[in-house]
Amino acid sequence: MIQIVDLHKTFGDNKVLTGINLTIPEGSTCVILGGSGSGKTVLMKHMIGLLKPDQGRVIVDGQDIVPLGDAVMEQVRRKFGMVFQAAALFDSMNVYQNVAFPLHEHTKLPEEKIHEIVRSKLDIMGLPPSVESKFPADLSGGMRKRVGLARAVVMEPKIVLYDEPTTGLDPITTDYVDEMILAAQEKLKVTSVVISHDIASAFNVADFIAFLSKGLIIEFGPPEQLRASTNPVVQKFLQTWFEKN
Ligand SMILES: Nc1ncnc2c1ncn2[C@@H]1O[C@H](COP(=O)(O)OP(=O)(O)O)[C@@H](O)[C@H]1O
Numbered sequence: 001m002i003q004i005v006d007l008h009k010t011f012g013d014n015k016v017l018t019g020i021n022l023t024i025p026e027g028s029t030c031v032i033l034g035g036s037g038s039g040k041t042v043l044m045k046h047m048i049g050l051l052k053p054d055q056g057r058v059i060v061d062g063q064d065i066v067p068l069g070d071a072v073m074e075q076v077r078r079k080f081g082m083v084f085q086a087a088a089l090f091d092s093m094n095v096y097q098n099v100a101f102p103l104h105e106h107t108k109l110p111e112e113k114i115h116e117i118v119r120s121k122l123d124i125m126g127l128p129p130s131v132e133s134k135f136p137a138d139l140s141g142g143m144r145k146r147v148g149l150a151r152a153v154v155m156e157p158k159i160v161l162y163d164e165p166t167t168g169l170d171p172i173t174t175d176y177v178d179e180m181i182l183a184a185q186e187k188l189k190v191t192s193v194v195i196s197h198d199i200a201s202a203f204n205v206a207d208f209i210a211f212l213s214k215g216l217i218i219e220f221g222p223p224e225q226l227r228a229s230t231n232p233v234v235q236k237f238l239q240t241w242f243e244k245n
């Protein structure tokens with residue numbers, strides 16, 4: 001679904017990506033692990049064309065998106081749903097209005113149909129109809145995350161990108177978010193890319209883990225393979241994390 005070939009990106013003299021190769025199969029969940037500042041967000045921004053590489057290809061659903069202009073890129077972005085660290089809901093809108101927003105913006109569907117779609121997405125995220133009339137300020141952090149994901153998938157994207165979805169959350173809310181990522185994969189059959197530095201969460205949700213260090217993917221494979229990695233950088237990352245947690 002996403003294939004990245006020899007991707008390079010430098011800002012000034014900061015060589016952030018120095019030859020990334022990564023293939024994410026359709027329907028799978030791939031977690032990109034790496035230390036803070038290792039270039040995870042920069043890599044993700046290339047996947048939706050928010051950044052253009054100095055060199056390399058980004059093939060999404062069979063199409064190299066690197067040469068595309070803004071207008072076509074806008075169309076390609078419809079294939080994506082995005083979940084950022086902060087849920088970024090509109091505070092002045094209730095849950096229903098928040099989740100329905102992309103449908104109101106991009107479709108001419110009758111309100112009844114929109115309601116049906118919103119309800120089904122909230123249901124997948126385990127949210128009852130009673131939350132529809134609530135405002136973001138009235139919800140717990142975990143509920144806001146769920147609403148954020150319901151909105152991210154309301155246009156039925158093929159791919160969902162999550163940038164640090166569990167950062168700053170307590171362990172219980174982190175578990176909720178992991179469940180929600182798994183629910184989106186199982187029930188909506190999306191391909192998911194999750195940026196994280198939370199190993200437990202990565203092992204929970206990943207079909208594949210890609211480990212980013214010094215501008216390169218230094219390990220790629222199922223979680224067991226990462227755990228068994230003989231790469232000293234990966235070993236140190238795992239060891240440090242387990243000591244802290
Ligand atoms: N738009 C930008 N302009 C210049 N430097 C950037 C830009 N975006 C990110 N960087 C730099 O790229 C590096 C990787 O950043 P980022 O991808 O955000 O790391 P992380 O792995 O924590 O998500 C950092 O050194 C950051 O300062």
Ligand SMILES: [Mg+2]
Nearest residue numbers: 040041042163
């Ligand atoms: Mg980041």
